[in-house]
Amino acid sequence: MLESADQGPDAQSARPSRPVAHTVEQLARLTGAQIVASPGARETRVTGVVLNSRETQPGDLYAALPGAHVHGATFAADAAASGALAILTDAAGAELVAQAGVELPVLVSADPRAWTGRVAAEIYNSHPGDASAQKLFAVTGTNGKTTTTYFVNSILRALGHSTGLIGTIEILAGDTPIPSKLTTPEAPHVHSLLSLMRERGIDAAAMEVSSHALEFHRVDGVHYDVAGFTNLTQDHLDLHGSMEAYFEVKAQLFTAERTERAVVLLTEGDTWGEAMARRARENLGAEHVTSVALRGNIGDDAHAGPDRSGADWTLDSLTRRGIGHAFTLQHRDGRKLSVSTALPGDFNVANAALAVLMVLDSGVELDTLQKTLDDHDPLTTDVPGRMQLIGTRPTSVVDFAHNPDAMARALQSVEPTEDGGRTIIVFGATGRRDKTKRPIMGRIAAEGADIVIITDDDPHDEDPAPIREQVAQGARAAQEHGARAAEVHVIAPREVAIHTAVRLSRPEDSIIVAGRGHETFQDLNGVAHPLDDRVELTAALDALHSSRKEQS
Incomplete structure (x- = not known):
């Protein structure tokens, strides 16, 4: 990713009130960068550092870094319009700045990302x-x-x-x-x-x-x-x-x-x-x-x-x-x-x-x-989405476990204590991430749970169906070799998978919804879909308990 779109303006607005202004000349000496500017511009004083042009505030140095798809210098004009006074970039970025006609002093470094933190430390x-x-x-x-x-x-x-x-x-x-x-x-x-x-x-x-x-x-x-x-x-x-x-x-x-x-x-x-x-x-x-x-x-x-x-x-x-x-x-x-x-x-x-x-x-x-x-007793403190207990009978937990080791440990932790209790797990694998761990996670789920429900995590821009199938292949292969799981289900969307797990449960069971923890949005092909495992699990448990009351 080129610009830090992951960090919104709330994070960037949290700035100290007394930054230490540095001239372009001082920053060039700090970074060893070459200055491309008129002589007078060397005395331009910057009071902030930003990686995202959308977060620029007047007086900032815009760090225009090369990205996987687009160079940050592409947005130099936007940063200048928002008040940036100087740009830190590499040679390719300097050319883009010049082509765009942005008339700001430019600090040219072979590795601008490596210097951005040190510059920020000086200014802040x-x-x-x-x-x-x-x-x-x-x-x-x-x-x-x-x-x-x-x-x-x-x-x-x-x-x-x-x-x-x-x-x-x-x-x-x-x-x-x-x-x-x-x-x-x-x-x-x-x-x-x-x-x-x-x-x-x-x-x-x-x-x-x-x-x-x-x-x-x-x-x-x-x-x-x-x-x-x-x-x-x-x-x-x-x-x-x-x-x-x-x-x-x-x-x-x-x-x-x-x-x-x-x-x-x-x-x-x-x-x-x-x-x-x-x-x-x-x-x-x-x-x-x-x-x-x-x-x-x-x-x-x-x-x-x-x-x-x-x-x-x-x-x-x-x-x-x-x-x-x-x-x-x-x-x-x-x-x-x-x-x-x-x-x-x-x-x-x-x-x-x-x-x-x-x-x-x-x-x-x-x-x-x-x-x-x-x-x-300071170590008895709530950590949102980390082995967070949502309900009892069945014991219902949300955890961030999203890799093989974390999943194995989480499953051990929710092992039912009552006779006849089963472990039910709901999880998926993330898109655009290490694909080799997908069948491994399926295998671990089948070895550590009685009922495995495979669903979506954050598919990002991948087709979610093949991700689910890659996980399921690991679970089914483990079943064939005698793994614990009696049932393996593939269910989407995730909220339906969570409600299904609760409907399949008995009071003595344990349910763990793994992978997303505290997260409240699911990335479906670039669209942020509101989804909080804790909310869905709570709603499913409420419905279950209401049904039990009616039946009694």
Whole structure:
């Protein structure tokens, strides 16, 4: 995508009130770019940065970047008409600007995207000299980023901090929520938001940092106090091509340029965690890296026992607490932390452990942290669309699980506890994404559920029927090899699939609607179709319960 249409004007309007004006000459020295302009234009002072011409405000530098289909310089005239005072682009973009007759100073760089974040950091002053002014936390990995950032922020609030959040579900700048459509917003938005948060007295913020954010330089110029790693499983191979390349992009976060400290989860069966811990130690020094080892499938062990992997922290004991868990983390020097979360799933034990140790590594005293965990129960916090309980009898959950590993973990978490209870799953696969995971997801659904209902996720501009069939092939093949599923259905549209799942259910069953979580619109060939799994599931359950009352 060329311009950041994914981020609307609400996100871009969240700018600090006191940007630091920079002349074109100063920005050229910063970026090493060549200036194409009359001599006097070198003193033009810009006060903002924008990637989307539709978001331009007077005084902005318009970063006209090359895109997959169209070059951003195509929209230079629109940006100029809206008040842009200068343009950052590459040689091809400079030619387009000249052809359009746009008479603005142009900064020509071989890689303008790589410099956009650094320019935004300078103008929005989002990296102040006083590093203690704002503690920044980053979380990366395939699964668990959103929940971990919510956990980090909840702990920080319980400790008395004013917090901000930048992530998949929402951006919270103080008390102001801003819709978020990218896991990590574009670089100008990131830096303007961090600066705005600091203006509002927010002294700590947590961010999800996706592989796309690192690949496309969205967090360039940001330096974190602590960066956390959750896991690495198959996803986004349409962008990265291989797991090795995916890992290398994620590893960019764990360098001295980007973070002061790192906390890395080591889970059974995920060799990427060990590899990331080694890479982080090489880049940051062993004294700046903390590892925590957890079992891959924790289950209901009353005493998990310490992991002997040589990690700094290990899971020492684990017990059920309602649908969640209470557990103990033990350091190899004997220190312990008692932790609990009411969110279901062993992966939320991992997310909670990571969040706790990230906060600890930010400089909080262990005794202070333990008292906060005991007194405030901060890890029992709602995370929209993440193992979100919608109803009971049947137990009905909406989750964002949209890749094979997340789906397997989600299915384990909703396993019925009543005799005769069945698991029913509703899910689909996304269009324009890694096609190889579609039959894998079908297989995992058939292995972990009794009734599988395959439907649409976001088809985007793909024909949804072949996507559904590719998923169904994986499920049917698994059935032929003795998988658990007794029934595999292919049903569209998605809302009908959700209502069908509820109609097929019994009170003792569990239903999970997976893949979209908090999302409220479905992309059908470029048209935003209103659809919220939580709303549809609630309506279906209401209808079911009303029917039961009438029958009784």
